[in-house]
Structure formats: C-alpha cells, structure tokens
Amino acid sequence: MTTHASADHAHGADNHGHHELTFLQKYVFSTDHKVIGLQYFMTGVFMGVLGALASYVFRMQMAFPGASVPGFGLVTPQIYNQMVTNHGTIMIFWFAMPVLIAAFGNYLIPLMIGCDDMVFPRLNRLSYQIFLFSAVLLIASFFVPYGGFGGAWTSYPPLASNPVYNQTPYGAPMWLGAVALEFVAFLLGGINFITTLMNARAPGMKMYDIPMVVWMIVIASILFMASVGPLIAGAAMLLFDQTLGTGFFDPARGGDPLLWEHLFWFFGHPEVYVVLLPAMGIVAEVLTVFARKKLFAYRTVLWTAVATGVLSFFVWAHHQFVAGIDPRMANIFTVTTLLISVPITEMSFVYIGTLYGASIQLSTPMLFAIAFIVEFLIGGVTGIFLGASGADIYFHDTYFVLAHFHYTFVPIAVIAVFAGVYHWFPKMFGRYMNDTWGRIHFWGTAVPFNGIFIPLFYTGMAGDHRRTFDHLNFPDLARADLIFWRQFATVSLLIMLGFQVIFFINFFYSMFRGKKAPANPWNANTFEWVAASPPPHGNFPTLPHCYRGPYEYSVPGRATDFWPQNEPAPKT
Amino acid sequence: MWWLLGSEITIFGGLLICYIMMRIMYAPWSEAAAHTNTLAGSINTFVLLTSSLFAVLAHHAAEHKNGKLAALYLWLTIGGALTFLVVKSIEWTNEIRHGYTITSNTFWSFYYTAAGLHGLHVIAGATAMAIVSFDCLRGKNLQRVEIVGIYWHFVDIIWIFLFPLLYIAK
Numbered sequence: 001m002t003t004h005a006s007a008d009h010a011h012g013a014d015n016h017g018h019h020e021l022t023f024l025q026k027y028v029f030s031t032d033h034k035v036i037g038l039q040y041f042m043t044g045v046f047m048g049v050l051g052a053l054a055s056y057v058f059r060m061q062m063a064f065p066g067a068s069v070p071g072f073g074l075v076t077p078q079i080y081n082q083m084v085t086n087h088g089t090i091m092i093f094w095f096a097m098p099v100l101i102a103a104f105g106n107y108l109i110p111l112m113i114g115c116d117d118m119v120f121p122r123l124n125r126l127s128y129q130i131f132l133f134s135a136v137l138l139i140a141s142f143f144v145p146y147g148g149f150g151g152a153w154t155s156y157p158p159l160a161s162n163p164v165y166n167q168t169p170y171g172a173p174m175w176l177g178a179v180a181l182e183f184v185a186f187l188l189g190g191i192n193f194i195t196t197l198m199n200a201r202a203p204g205m206k207m208y209d210i211p212m213v214v215w216m217i218v219i220a221s222i223l224f225m226a227s228v229g230p231l232i233a234g235a236a237m238l239l240f241d242q243t244l245g246t247g248f249f250d251p252a253r254g255g256d257p258l259l260w261e262h263l264f265w266f267f268g269h270p271e272v273y274v275v276l277l278p279a280m281g282i283v284a285e286v287l288t289v290f291a292r293k294k295l296f297a298y299r300t301v302l303w304t305a306v307a308t309g310v311l312s313f314f315v316w317a318h319h320q321f322v323a324g325i326d327p328r329m330a331n332i333f334t335v336t337t338l339l340i341s342v343p344i345t346e347m348s349f350v351y352i353g354t355l356y357g358a359s360i361q362l363s364t365p366m367l368f369a370i371a372f373i374v375e376f377l378i379g380g381v382t383g384i385f386l387g388a389s390g391a392d393i394y395f396h397d398t399y400f401v402l403a404h405f406h407y408t409f410v411p412i413a414v415i416a417v418f419a420g421v422y423h424w425f426p427k428m429f430g431r432y433m434n435d436t437w438g439r440i441h442f443w444g445t446a447v448p449f450n451g452i453f454i455p456l457f458y459t460g461m462a463g464d465h466r467r468t469f470d471h472l473n474f475p476d477l478a479r480a481d482l483i484f485w486r487q488f489a490t491v492s493l494l495i496m497l498g499f500q501v502i503f504f505i506n507f508f509y510s511m512f513r514g515k516k517a518p519a520n521p522w523n524a525n526t527f528e529w530v531a532a533s534p535p536p537h538g539n540f541p542t543l544p545h546c547y548r549g550p551y552e553y554s555v556p557g558r559a560t561d562f563w564p565q566n567e568p569a570p571k572t
Numbered sequence: 573m574w575w576l577l578g579s580e581i582t583i584f585g586g587l588l589i590c591y592i593m594m595r596i597m598y599a600p601w602s603e604a605a606a607h608t609n610t611l612a613g614s615i616n617t618f619v620l621l622t623s624s625l626f627a628v629l630a631h632h633a634a635e636h637k638n639g640k641l642a643a644l645y646l647w648l649t650i651g652g653a654l655t656f657l658v659v660k661s662i663e664w665t666n667e668i669r670h671g672y673t674i675t676s677n678t679f680w681s682f683y684y685t686a687a688g689l690h691g692l693h694v695i696a697g698a699t700a701m702a703i704v705s706f707d708c709l710r711g712k713n714l715q716r717v718e719i720v721g722i723y724w725h726f727v728d729i730i731w732i733f734l735f736p737l738l739y740i741a742k
Contacts (some may be wrong), residue, residue: 131604191575225575229582235684246674254678256593259590266586 023478029446031121032537032560036128037107038428039396041551044098047135048178048413051090052497054083065470077469078167080230081150084467088153089175090568092271093182094135096413100278101186101224102131105193105217106427111535114202114566118192127188134181141174149175152467154264157249159255161241173242180235183228190221202527202566205546208298209565211526212550215302216281220274223309227270234263252518261323265316272408273312278303280347283369287523290366291358294551296350304343304350311340321389322396330389337387341380348377358553359561363522364438368419371446372411372470379407381552382457397467399460403453410449418445418503425507426521430533431514446497451492455485523562526550530566577726580601580685580693582727584730587689591682591737603742607672612663614737616656617731623652624728627721634708634717637642642717643705649724652707656688660691683738693727 027035060067061075068074075083106124110117118124141148149171151160163169172285196219202212237248238260249260280301289466295301317325317333330413351373360366382404385391395401418441425433456464464471471477471486520529525548531539544566552563630645661731664684674684704718707713 166680187576187579190579194575225579226582229579229584230586230589232583233587236587237590237681240674240681240685244674246683246685247678255681259594263586263590329600519715 010497029125029363031117031125033106033110033118033124034428034535036124037105039128040098040106040131041103043132043135044095044103047090048095048099050139050501051087051095054090055495056088057494058083058087059490059493061469062471063487065472078147078150080469081152081166082142082148082168082171084149085152085175086142089149089179089408090138091413092153092275094273096139097133097182097186097436099284099417100190100219100275101193101220101411102128102499104213104282104424105189105221108424109193109196109214110200111427111531111539112214112526113197113200113205114527114530114540114546115196115200116538116543116560119196119200121194121263123188124158124192127185127192130181130188131185133517134178134185137174137181138178141171141178144170144174147171150507153261154268155238155266156264157238157241157260160260160433161249163242168421173239176235176242180232180239183232186221187225187228189223193218193221202544205565206417208302209546209549210302211281212284213278213281213296216277216284216305218276219305219309222272223277223312224272226301227267227274227313230263231267236261257261257289258320258323258325261320262316265319266313268319268468269316270309270312270355271407273308275412276344276408277309277415279412280305280351282416282420282423283351283372284354285339285498285526286365286369286423287550288353288553289423289522290361290363291355291515292361292553293354293358294549294553296353296356296552298549301347301350304347308340308343308347311336311343315340316391318387318389322390327389334387334389336423338384341384341387342526344380345377348373348380363422364425364433364435364442365419365447367439367442368415368422371442372415375407375415375446375449376411376498379404379409379411395460397465399456399464399466401460402466406453406456410453414449415446423506423522424528424538425510426517427528427531427533427535429511429514430517431512432517432521433510433514434506437502441499441502443507444502445496448492448496449554452496459485459489476512523560525562525564527565530564573722576695577722579725583706584686584689584733585632587682587686588733590735594682595737595741603637604672604677605738607670608618608739609663609666610739612659616659617735619659619686620728620731621654622628623649623656624725626652627714627724631718631721634714637711639708639711639714643708646701646705646708646717646720650698650701653694653701656694660687674698686734687738690727690730693730697724697727 010332016345019329029034030193057069057072057075058080061080105116111236132199138148146168148168149160149166150168151172152168155176159165159170166172172438197214237246240246241250241255247255249255249257251257251311284295284301315333315337317329318337321333382499383398386395386401386404422433422438425431462479462482463474464486465478469473471482517533519531519533521533522529527544528535530544545568546565547567547569549564550565550566552565554561555563626645626648630642630649633639633641633645667708672680674681700723704713704716704720708717
C-alpha cells in the first residue's frame with residue numbers, strides 16, 4: 001500500500017496524514033484494518049450481550065416455569081421459541097464469528113505479518129457494512145408483527161418453512177436474510193485475510209515464522225468458504241419455500257426435509273472448527289508469551305489444524321443419527337466423528353506440552369488461556385459419547401448435547417476471547433486493563449460457568465429434552481432433584497452474568513483512564529508488539545524484516561528471555 | 573477473484589448436487605424436464621460462449637493498453653449478456669404461460685432457482701463490466717478487464733453445467 005500507485009486518492013482514509021480526516025472518514029467509513037477490527041469487536045460484543053439477555057430470559061423460564069421474569073415479563077411458548085432460536089443464532093453468527101475471526105483477524109493479521117493494512121481495504125469496509133446491516137436486519141426481526149423467528153437456530157423445515165407452524169411469518173424470512181448477509185460479509189472478509197497472508201508478509205517471514213493465530217484465522221476462513229456454499233443454496237431454497245410456496249423440502253411436493261438437514265450440517269460442522277481454530281490460535285499466543293517458552297510443536301499444531309479442517313467435512317451426519325438416515329451411514333459417521341477427536345486432542349496436549357517445564361506467569365490472560373484448555377477438554381470428552389451413534393439414540397436432543405456444545409463453545413467464544421482481550425488491550429488502546437479486577441472477573445466467569453452446565457449433563461441424562469418450554473409438563477421430569485438442578489444452573493448463570501459487569505466497567509474505564517502501556521508490555525516476540533501502542537495509521541514507520549520464528553523465548557545464552565522477530569541476528 | 577469464485581462454486585455446486593440427487597431419486601422429474609425449451613437453451617449457450625470470446629478479446633486489447641478497444645469488446649460482451657437475458661425472458665414467459673411456474677413442482681422450483689441465481693450473476697457481471705469499461709475509455713485501471721473477464725468465464729461455465737442438466741437430460 002505504501003508503494004504501489006493507487007488510482008484512488010479521492011478517499012482521504014489512506015492518505016497517510018496528508019490532510020486531516022473528518023470524523024466520518026476516520027471512524028465510520030474508515031478502511032484502516034484496526035478501526036474495522038474494533039468496529040466488528042464492538043458490534044459483536046453488543047450482539048453477544050443481546051444473546052446473553054435471551055439466555056437469561058429462557059433460563060429463568062426453565063428454572064421457574066410460568067413465573068414472570070424480572071425485567072422482561074411472562075414467557076409464552078412463542079417467546080420461548082424466539083429466545084432460544086435467536087440466542088443460538090446470535091451467539092454463533094453475530095458474536096463468536098465476528099469477534100474471533102473478523103475482530104481479532106482484522107486487527108492482528110496485518111500487524112503480525114508486518115504490513116500496513118489488508119490488501120483490499122475497501123472490500124474490508126464493505127464487508128463490515130454488510131455485516132452491520134445483517135445485524136440490524138436481525139434486530140429488526142424482533143419488531144415485526146409476530147416477532148422474530150422461532151424455529152430454532154437449525155431452522156429445520158417444515159417448522160421453518162411453514163409460517164402456520166412457526167407462527168413468525170415475517171420474522172422467518174428476515175432471519176434467513178440476515179444469516180445469508182452475514183455469510184456474504186464473512187466470505188468477503190475471508191478473501192482479504194487469505195490474500196493478505198499469502199501476499200503481504202514481511203520480507204524474511206517464511207511459512208513457519210507466521211504466528212499461529214494468523215494461520216488459524218486463515219485456515220478457518222478457507223474452511224468457511226468451502227463449507228458455506230451449499231447452505232447458501234439451501235437458504236435460497238428455504239426462502240422460496242417460505243415466501244413463494246415452492247416445495248424443496250416438502251415431501252408432499254417431491255421435496256425432502258432431510259435435504260435441508262444435510263445442507264445445513266454440511267456447513268454446520270465445519271463451522272464449529274471455523275470458530276475453534278482462531279480460539280486455539282489466541283490461546284497459543286497467550287500461552288507462549290506467559291510461559292516464556294516456544295510452542296511445543298509448531299508444525300504439528302499447524303498440520304493437525306489443517307487435517308482437522310479437512311476431516312471436519314466428513315463428520316456432518318452425526319447431527320442426524322436419529323433423523324432417519326440409513327444406519328449403515330451412521331456407522332461411517334461414527335467412525336469419522338470419533339477419529340476427529342484425535343487431532344484436536346493432540347493439539348490440546350501440545351498446548352499442555354508448551355506449559356511443561358515453563359516459567360509460567362499466571363497473568364490474567366494466562367488464567368483464561370489455561371481455563372480454555374481444561375474446559376474445552378471436558379467438552380471434547382463428552383463429545384465422544386455423542387459421536388457413538390448407539391449412545392446418541394438416547395442422548396440426541398437432550399440437555400446432554402447442549403451441555404457438550406456449551407462446554408466447547410463457551411471456552412471458544414468467551415474464555416478464549418477474554419484471554420485475547422486482556423492480552424491485546426494494551427496494544428489496542430495504549431493502556432493496561434486493571435489486573436485485580438481482571439482476576440476477579442476470571443474466577444467469576446470460570447467457576448459459575450461450570451455451575452451452569454455440569455448440572456445440565458445430569459438433567460440431560462435424566463431425560464430433559466431441548467427446546468421444551470416447560471419440563472414440568474412431563475411427569476417423569478417433574479422430580480425434585482431435576483427441578484433443583486435446573487434452578488442451580490440458572491442461579492449460576494445469574495452469577496456469571498453479574499461478573500461480566502465487572503469486565504465491562506474495567507474495559508471502558510481502562511480505555512480512557514487505565515495506566516499507560518508501552519509498545520511491548522509483555523516482552524513478547526511477534527511484530528504487533530513492535531508497533532506503538534496503539535499503532536498509528538500505517539502501523540510501522542518502517543516495515544519490519546523477519547529474522548526468526550515467533551516463539552523464540554528463553555533461548556539459552558541470551559541476556560533476555562525473549563527474542564523479537566524483527567531484531568537482526570547479532571554479528572559474531 | 574479466484575477465492576470469490578471458489579466460494580461461488582460451492583454455492584452453485586451445492587444447488588446442482590441437490591438437483592442431481594433428487595433427479596436420480598424421483599422418476600417423475602424427467603417428465604417435467606421434457607418441457608424445457610432446448611432451442612432457447614442452445615441459443616443462450618451459443619450467445620454466452622460468444623460473449624466469453626469478446627471478453628477474451630477485451631482482455632487482449634487491455635494487455636496492449638488499448639483502452640478504447642477493450643471498452644468496445646466489453647460492451648459487446650455486455651451485449652451478449654443482454655441477449656441472453658432477452659432470450660431467457662421470452663423463454664420463461666412462454667413457460668409460465670403454459671403453466672410451468674416455480675411452484676408447479678420441485679423440478680421447476682430447481683429450474684427457476686438455479687437459472688434465476690445464474691441470471692442474477694449475469695446481471696452483476698454485466699454491471700461490473702460496464703463500470704470497468706468507463707475507466708477503460710479513459711485509459712485507467714486496465715488490469716480490471718482481466719478480473720471481470722475471469723468472473724465472466726465463471727458465469728459462462730455455470731451455464732455450461734446448467735444447460736445439460738436442465739435442458740438436455742430428458
């Protein structure tokens with residue numbers, strides 16, 4: 001960008017300080033990757049709060065059925081469906097993906113590979129604008145007659161295709177449109193990440209010198225691009241079924257509802273690795289910095305991530321074990337599903353290997369990173385039970401499944417994100433977050449999280465089914481101990497939500513009044529710590545040159561325990 | 573552009589694979605497929621292939637820094653796109669008049685969805701080429717001719733897949 005002759009000097013945003021930019025140019029219509037990254041972050045976090053509020057509403061209903069929820073009101077079955085549907089949809093598409101991929105990816109990738117911006121800055125801005133529009137469209141769906149979509153985040157027809165069944169004739173197509181637009185935004189963003197990594201690396205930065213989080217975000221983008229296509233086709237078909245009366249998924253008209261399930265899950269399964277990989281990348285960065293030790297097996301982690309990505313395309317039907325697929329197909333998918341746990345476990349153990357024998361500093365980001373490994377392993381282990389098709393006959397659609405995927409998703413989307421935020425906050429805002437409040441926030445998040453979902457494994461095994469408005473309607477489930485654990489889970493949620501207030505106060509207060517931070521407060525190696533805190537437009541006064549890998553910590557014989565990538569090797 | 577095309581391929585690929593699988597599984601579909609207008613489909617195939625030729629010539633002119641010639645060929649390509657759309661409108665009007673609408677049965681649903689999605693991409697490609705041609709006339713951004721050309725070849729290839737599946741397989 002600094003050297004090529006661009007035909008567009010019309011837009012002021014990348015004029016490198018030739019004239020003062022207006023507020024609109026600098027903050028609203030910026031093409032600077034850091035601004036766009038923060039825009040995605042703020043929008044994503046805002047949507048995450050909405051998703052959390054939805055969980056508050058329906059968990060209160062689960063714990064105290066029929067009681068009016070404080071601050072909300074009575075939860076009718078329709079409202080329950082809408083809350084449950086939009087909680088899942090928002091958390092995956094408007095919180096986890098934007099924060100993990102778009103926010104951290106946009107902010108960190110150009111900095112960590114030592115260039116001044118993404119290779120397609122205006123495409124970047126366009127992708128954020130489309131994303132923002134998709135979020136607005138989704139929120140708008142709550143305000144139309146009959147409210148937002150209530151057909152579950154998986155949107156199975158005929159519930160999703162027939163407004164008579166889902167009772168949300170306007171919300172349903174709006175929801176579908178919002179999801180489709182979000183897909184478009186991420187496809188565009190993915191193009192940027194992949195091309196930037198391939199083409200704009202600092203001189204001297206070879207493939208294995210790239211920080212792991214950058215690789216992970218790019219691999220996730222490739223996975224996303226390869227998997228989402230059939231679902232976009234399916235979404236068009238579902239939209240036509242909803243609005244035009246076509247019969248793509250209607251057996252009476254020659255269609256098949258199972259077709260939707262296949263299209264959805266062919267995307268849905270790689271999607272979980274699309275969010276997992278960036279989270280593991282963030283954890284890798286935090287672990288190495290605060291263990292003062294190189295990543296235990298860099299190439300193994302990288303190629304295992306690639307293998308996981310490839311394998312993730314062959315496991316999707318484990319979501320359909322009891323949907324009426326051929327049991328012989330279920331056998332095949334059991335094998336592949338159990339197989340995929342191997343590479344992921346390997347990556348987790350490599351991370352533990354990184355900690356082994358290290359000089360561990362239990363900073364706040366490090367606490368979250370270690371918690372990620374512990375909690376995610378629990379999630380992974382419980383997935384084994386579900387991956388066996390025989391066991392899944394019993395477990396399918398119970399709270400056991402729900403507890404399993406929250407034990408994977410919450411570490412991914414919450415714990416790893418907090419690790420990343422506490423770690424890179426000084427870089428983004430030039431100030432430290434308050435460490436004491438960070439630790440209080442950590443314990444107030446990690447402990448209650450277990451209090452929510454461990455009881456739900458139990459209630460799931462006892463027979464609590466998902467998406468049920470009131471379990472007391474089932475005599476077998478009206479047992480006192482189940483009622484107790486549902487309430488225990490809800491109270492844990494209230495505690496966990498309460499502690500997030502501490503995070504928000506810390507975040508916004510520190511942004512303006514936190515202790516000022518230097519360029520490299522953690523004594524880390526990667527390029528983003530070379531730039532000033534916060535980095536100026538253009539990132540580096542002179543673009544860095546890469547001399548070594550990103551994890552050269554505690555190298556014997558050196559005076560300091562870190563060796564930045566841009567420091568030339570000493571001449572001996 | 574290639575990454576964009578990669579994701580577009582998975583979208584159309586997904587749609588077409590669904591179509592193929594359902595076609596194999598449900599016999600009555602072939603009966604519906606008998607009513608597509610193969611002549612119109614063939615004319616459109618010829619039109620699109622020719623328009624791709626014009627796109628290549630446009631790229632060739634751009635390589636030789638001849639902005640005006642590149643713009644001319646781009647407009648010939650757009651002309652092909654418009655012809656394609658006109659033929660398609662006549663064909664669809666005829667089919668709808670005979671009662672074959674998107675809701676008639678699942679074959680027609682797929683037909684209109686797939687061809688409609690393709691048509692939207694034709695319009696998008698033609699629009700992009702028009703915008704690029706204005707810059708070309710002023711001798712600017714000639715490298716973009718190649719990029720829209722690649723996109724146009726992609727749109728053409730999708731049609732090459734659609735044509736036998738929707739028109740020839742009877």
